[in-house]
Amino acid sequence: MKHKLAPQQYAILLAVILTAAVGDTFLSHGMAQVGSVDLNHLGLLIPALKNVWVFAGIVLLVGFFSSYLTALSWADLTFIQPASSLTYVVVAFLSYFWLHEHISVARWTGILLIVCGVGFVAQGPALTERKVEPGVVPGETAQEIIKAQP
Amino acid sequence: MTLTGYGLHIWASIVMVAATAIAGDTLTAHAMKNIGDLDEIRAKSGLGGAILAVISEPTFVLGFFCMAVSFFSLLFALAPPAPVSLIAPATGSVTYLGNAVVARIFLHENVDRRRWVSAALVCVGVWLISK
Numbered sequence: 069m070k071h072k073l074a075p076q077q078y079a080i081l082l083a084v085i086l087t088a089a090v091g092d093t094f095l096s097h098g099m100a101q102v103g104s105v106d107l108n109h110l111g112l113l114i115p116a117l118k119n120v121w122v123f124a125g126i127v128l129l130v131g132f133f134s135s136y137l138t139a140l141s142w143a144d145l146t147f148i149q150p151a152s153s154l155t156y157v158v159v160a161f162l163s164y165f166w167l168h169e170h171i172s173v174a175r176w177t178g179i180l181l182i183v184c185g186v187g188f189v190a191q192g193p194a195l196t197e198r199k200v201e202p203g204v205v206p207g208e209t210a211q212e213i214i215k216a217q218p
Numbered sequence: 219m220t221l222t223g224y225g226l227h228i229w230a231s232i233v234m235v236a237a238t239a240i241a242g243d244t245l246t247a248h249a250m251k252n253i254g255d256l257d258e259i260r261a262k263s264g265l266g267g268a269i270l271a272v273i274s275e276p277t278f279v280l281g282f283f284c285m286a287v288s289f290f291s292l293l294f295a296l297a298p299p300a301p302v303s304l305i306a307p308a309t310g311s312v313t314y315l316g317n318a319v320v321a322r323i324f325l326h327e328n329v330d331r332r333r334w335v336s337a338a339l340v341c342v343g344v345w346l347i348s349k
Binding site: 145146178180181183184 | 243244250320335337340344
């Protein structure tokens with residue numbers, strides 16, 4: 069049987085893409101206000117946390133990691149990785165329309181290739197089908213199976 | 219200097235960042251499959267139960283450590299006067315392709331032609347977008 073995602077699982081994937089993209093853009097916007105920090109003065113990062121954009125960016129990236137882990141619990145890494153690469157596309161659009169950054173032809177080409185790649189993987193199953201031994205219910209732990217024995 | 223004009227240490231830093239990123243992604247993915255569907259765990263044991271299930275999984279802790287090493291290696295690799303236009307796209311692209319290879323070997327994922335094509339397209343796309 070081909071493994072298809074439920075609507076709420078698509079919502080989690082959307083959360084992975086949007087939280088990463090918006091989080092990165094917020095961080096970029098906030099760090100532009102804070103100023104440059106080099107490796108010899110990493111202590112300057114602590115006051116940067118007081119910047120509302122930096123703080124919001126970090127909160128969103130925590131949300132990204134949570135939704136990414138949730139997605140990995142029910143889909144293959146080789147499905148989630150290309151699907152979540154749409155983050156690059158959203159970041160590019162946010163940079164163009166909100167931060168008014170220039171997007172070169174090479175970057176637009178990259179965006180197109182990523183969209184094609186995501187289109188390819190999205191047509192296939194999200195999870196590799198595993199052969200289940202007779203009598204073993206998927207998702208049931210060994211302890212639960214032992215307990216269920218008469 | 220190598221053929222492309224970049225020193226060996228540049229390529230070594232790219233390999234270091236990508237290898238630790240691939241190890242982190244693979245170990246984390248393996249851990250999450252061991253734990254089971256997080257949505258179901260959260261529905262049964264609440265958010266605290268889901269967090270506990272994740273952080274008490276040793277493979278996750280190892281994967282998270284590898285991700286942290288990759289992140290800080292990238293920070294140091296990108297420090298001036300490093301060629302950012304090479305390091306940023308190269309690490310991103312190699313990580314995408316490497317994940318497909320490692321997931322097939324160690325996670326036994328069914329990486330069919332569709333997923334190879336997808337990984338290759340995203341790999342080139344990430345290269346172009348990161349330059």
